[in-house]
Amino acid sequence: MNKTNQAFRSQTIPSIPIPRQTVENTQLWTALVTPMLPNGDVDFVNLEKLAKQQADAGNGITLLGSTGEGLALTPNEQIAIVKFVCQLSLSVPIMVSVGGYNLPTQLSWIEQCNRLAVSAYLLTSPIYTKPGVVGLTQWFNALLEQANLPCMVYNVPSRSGIDIPLAVMENIQHHQNCWAMKEASGDLNTFLSFTQHCPELAIYSGEDAMMPYLSSAGVKGLVSVAANVWPAATKRYVEMALACELQSLFPVWKNAVEALFQVASPIPVKVIMHLTNLLNYPTLRAPLTEYEITENPLALKKLMAADIEIKQWLYQAKNI
DSSP: OOHHHHHTTSOOOOOOOOOOHHHHHHHEEEEEEBBBBBOOBHHHHHHHHHHHHHHHHHHOOOOSSTTGGGGGGGGGHHHHHHHHHHHTSSSOEEEEEEOOSOHHHHHHHHHHHHTTOOEEEEEEEEETTOOOOHHHHHOOOHHHHHHHSEEEEEEEHHHHHHHHOOOHHHTTTTSTEEEEEESSOOOOOHHHHHHHOOOTTEEEEESSSGHHHTTTTTTOOOEGGGOOOHHHHHHHHHHHHHTTOOOGTTTTTHHHHHHHTTTTTTTHHHHHHTTTTSSSOOOOOOOOHHHHHHTTTHHHHHHHHHHHHHHHHHHTTOOO
8 A cells, every 4th residue: 555545544533523513504515536546546645635625615525425436445445534534623524425235234334433523424225126115214214223423315216226215204204313315316306205295304416417406496405526626616506506596507507517427427527637636646446437538539628618617607606
């Protein structure tokens, strides 16, 4: 392992997480990418820079989600990343993803993270297995019971294979640790159903492009991929969307988000972060590869055009 990386990993870890009230008031969470060296090792030096950049913008940090390639990392790498970011003693909350399909493994993962300065958990459906209402209710209740922190339940059928049924959320919504839901189905009717039948839950958009459309429908905030590239601009985007100041958000944000999702995330976001000097390398874990974008001139052109547009938009938005 890189000696600098090893030195960072060995630092002292604080034991006090950000207060729950701060977690619940955080409107923007960045689904942080995991920077990697050319040999595939985690780049902890770059990780510190990215985490501090998000904290400077006031954005909450989500670790080890699909944008962070969490399931492509080993258990040792996963816990090392969480420990490392916790010991930075940032001024913003840290949310850790809980994902997989083996319940004892996920319970053990939460138990490990409970000992760290973690602020919240992102609970995903068990992948591949497609359980029904009873099975999903039991799954989430077990995770919620193990957690000693606020939890955000994640509905992402495009990755998990199933929509979380409304009945499941009705079953678990009153658990003391069930604080929020990340809704990434892309379907407005699904979003409205959750807000109507689960009024005590904070519903966050899991898709950057949906924020303007959900602004008057009770959305509480965004868990964002775009904030990796544009931390300050995305924060302003969320603020304006929540205030229903929508006129200047189209079409610039639509174009930018489309550019970031030309192929599977986080491929485009890592490439543009490398091109704009936010990432030392655009390295991804197989089967994902940066060559999906870097060998496509049109895709690269779209990314760079989006970067220019968003930076121009932010300059103008600061004066609104």
